[in-house]
Amino acid sequence: MIQAVTTPEQQAEYRRRISGKPYFEAVLGTHLALFGAHPASGWMFYLLPGTAVLELRGGSGALCGNLPEDADTHDELQGFLQFLHIDRLRCEHPLPMAYQTAWQPGEPLTLWTAPRGRALSLPAPPPAELTLDTAPSMLPVSRLVFAENETEADEFYSTACTALAHGYGACRALLHHGQPVCTVGCYEQSDREAYMAAGVTAPDWRGRGLAGWLIVTLANELAAQKEVCFLCLPHLCGFYQQLGFIQIGDIQQYTTDWNMK
Structure with a gap:
C-alpha cells in the first residue's frame, strides 16, 4: 500500500x-x-x-x-x-x-565519493584575474547553471536558496568582474553525507582547469566533516577519476511515455 x-x-x-x-x-x-x-x-x-x-x-x-x-x-x-x-x-x-x-x-549516472577525512590533491589554482566567492549571489549562479532553461534556473534558484537559508549546504563560485564563470555547490546533506551538484563552467572559460580546482576545494572542505558524494554522466568519469574521487556504484534512470501505453 x-x-x-x-x-x-x-x-x-x-x-x-x-x-x-x-x-x-x-x-x-x-x-x-x-x-x-x-x-x-x-x-x-x-x-x-x-x-x-x-x-x-x-x-x-x-x-x-x-x-x-x-x-x-x-x-x-x-x-x-x-x-x-x-x-x-x-x-x-x-x-x-x-x-x-x-x-x-536510460544512461545510468555514476556515483562517486570522497571519504570523510580524506583530502584530495588540489589542482593548479585558477588565474589571478578570478576571485573565489564563498557565498555568491544565487541569482547569477542559477543563470550560469541553467543558461538555456529559464524555468529550471528559477526552480534551482528557489530550492538552492531555501537549502542555504536553512544551513543545508554551501555554494562556491569563481568570479570575473563580479560575474560567476565557474560554480559548484552542496545543497543537500545529512548528518553523515554531503551531496555535491551543479558544477558548471561558462563556455568561454572551459579547458582551463577551473572546475577541477573548485570541485576539489569544496570536496575537501566538506570531507573534513562528512562523506561526500555526487553523480555524473559516464563520459565524465575519467575527469573525476583523475581528480582522485572513488567510484562506488550507479544510479539507474528510466523514462516512459504514458501517451503511448
Missing part, C-alpha cells in the same frame, strides 16, 4: 529507509526536511511496499529501496505513477522485470 508521508512516525520511517544509502540519504532527506510539511511546495513523499520510498516533484521521481515483485504492488504503483504523469524515475536499483515493459532504461 502506498502511504503519503504526513506524520512524524512516517517521516521517521522514511528517514530510516534511506539511512546509509549514498545520494538518497542526503538528497531525499534534505527535501523531506525542507518541504515535507509544505504540500504546496510541489514535493511529495511516500512509503511504498517492501523497503522502498518515493519522492515526486513535477514529472520526476526518485525511488530508493526494494519493491516486492507481486502483481498487486506492480499494478498499484504503475497506476499511481501514470495518474500523476510521472515519466522520469531515478532509482537505487534496477526496476523489477515486471516494470520494464513500461519503463525504458
Whole structure:
C-alpha cells in the first residue's frame, strides 16, 4: 500500500529507509526536511511496499529501496505513477522485470565519493584575474547553471536558496568582474553525507582547469566533516577519476511515455 508521508512516525520511517544509502540519504532527506510539511511546495513523499520510498516533484521521481515483485504492488504503483504523469524515475536499483515493459532504461549516472577525512590533491589554482566567492549571489549562479532553461534556473534558484537559508549546504563560485564563470555547490546533506551538484563552467572559460580546482576545494572542505558524494554522466568519469574521487556504484534512470501505453 502506498502511504503519503504526513506524520512524524512516517517521516521517521522514511528517514530510516534511506539511512546509509549514498545520494538518497542526503538528497531525499534534505527535501523531506525542507518541504515535507509544505504540500504546496510541489514535493511529495511516500512509503511504498517492501523497503522502498518515493519522492515526486513535477514529472520526476526518485525511488530508493526494494519493491516486492507481486502483481498487486506492480499494478498499484504503475497506476499511481501514470495518474500523476510521472515519466522520469531515478532509482537505487534496477526496476523489477515486471516494470520494464513500461519503463525504458536510460544512461545510468555514476556515483562517486570522497571519504570523510580524506583530502584530495588540489589542482593548479585558477588565474589571478578570478576571485573565489564563498557565498555568491544565487541569482547569477542559477543563470550560469541553467543558461538555456529559464524555468529550471528559477526552480534551482528557489530550492538552492531555501537549502542555504536553512544551513543545508554551501555554494562556491569563481568570479570575473563580479560575474560567476565557474560554480559548484552542496545543497543537500545529512548528518553523515554531503551531496555535491551543479558544477558548471561558462563556455568561454572551459579547458582551463577551473572546475577541477573548485570541485576539489569544496570536496575537501566538506570531507573534513562528512562523506561526500555526487553523480555524473559516464563520459565524465575519467575527469573525476583523475581528480582522485572513488567510484562506488550507479544510479539507474528510466523514462516512459504514458501517451503511448
